[in-house]
Amino acid sequence: MNVLLDHLPEFRAGFVGTVSLTAVSAAIALVLGILIAGFRVSPVPPLRFLGTAWVALLRNTPLTLLFLVSAFIVPEILFPGMSPFVLGSLALGFYTSAFVCEAVRSGINTVPLGQAEAARSIGMTFSQTLRIIVLPQATRTVLPPLSSIFIALTKNSAIAGAFSVTELFGVQKLLSDQGYDIVPIFIWVACAYLIITFSISGTFRLLERRMEVAR
Template sequence: MDVLLDNLDLFIPAFLNTIKLFLISAAGSLVLGTILAMLRVSPVPVLRAAGTTYVTLFRNTPLTLIFFFFAFAYPLLRIVDVSFFTAAVVALTLYTSAFVCEVVRSGINTVPVGQAEAARAIGMTFGQILGSIVLPQAVRSVVPPMISTMIALFKNTTIAAGFSVFEAGSISAYLSERGYSVMIGLLWVALGFVILIIPITQLQRSLEKRWSVVR
């Protein structure tokens, strides 16, 4: 307990930064991922190709390399100066949105094609069909894999510690400087992540129970 109590000035701000990093990146990746999913099911070949290219590129690129680009290569372009925290948010958002896209697309594919055809028959546009008919039903199917993707994002935030972002993953380095046991510190960090992930898991179970649909 001494490691935790004597270093609350590290643990509390670090985990608050982790939560902040997660929430911003989660919101961004959900929006971008949904847009990408719409591109991938679009009837326009160019849009489908753009969505497919994005997903293929970012799903097969290690997250660490994306962090390296925004931390070291991007500043050399001298476009807009961004902080390391902002760079971490962008890297996590771009990477996670590719996985969110595939989750949403798989949910869209579970909606019977006949419903979209019926909507087209009465004159609805592609956007109206997605927004009013397909996506509301797809949401019910994507809850479990989407929550799993968000949990993976939560754990991926620790990579930001290697790029000068003060968050939970960087606590061990500070504990080492202060002369405290790094191993015990890491155990507290792991426990902190478990405590933070439990509510997300409970949310998943609650939504699954509320939105369970027999197809």
């Protein structure tokens, strides 16, 4: 308990950093994942190719390599002066978007084909059909895998601490380097991660129950 009370500002900053990084990265991943999933089921061949290439590239690239690119290459070539938090959020969001895309695409595939055909028969475009007819019905199927994906995203955010982003695992490394006993530090960091992941899991369970009531 002493290590927590003595370094409460550091633990608080790490907790807030992890929550912020998780929230921003999840938002990026969700928007990109839905967009790329739309590309993957699009009737336009170039969009399908782009969606397939995006998922294949990011799912088969180590996350640490993406962080290296975002931390050392992107600031030098594209966006000088961008903050480590933004760069870390982009790396984590882009990586996770590939998994969100596959979850959303699987949900889309559970919607009966007749729904899309009926929408087209009354003159709706592909984007309208996807947005108004297909995605709302796919949401019930997509929620459980999205919960697991965002919990994994929270744990993956620990890598950002090695790239100058303030987060929980970085606090653990800082205090360990100062000579504090690593066991109580790990216990408090683990408790903080559990709070975040249980909150995500509980939120998605609540959403699933609400969707069941709506059904």
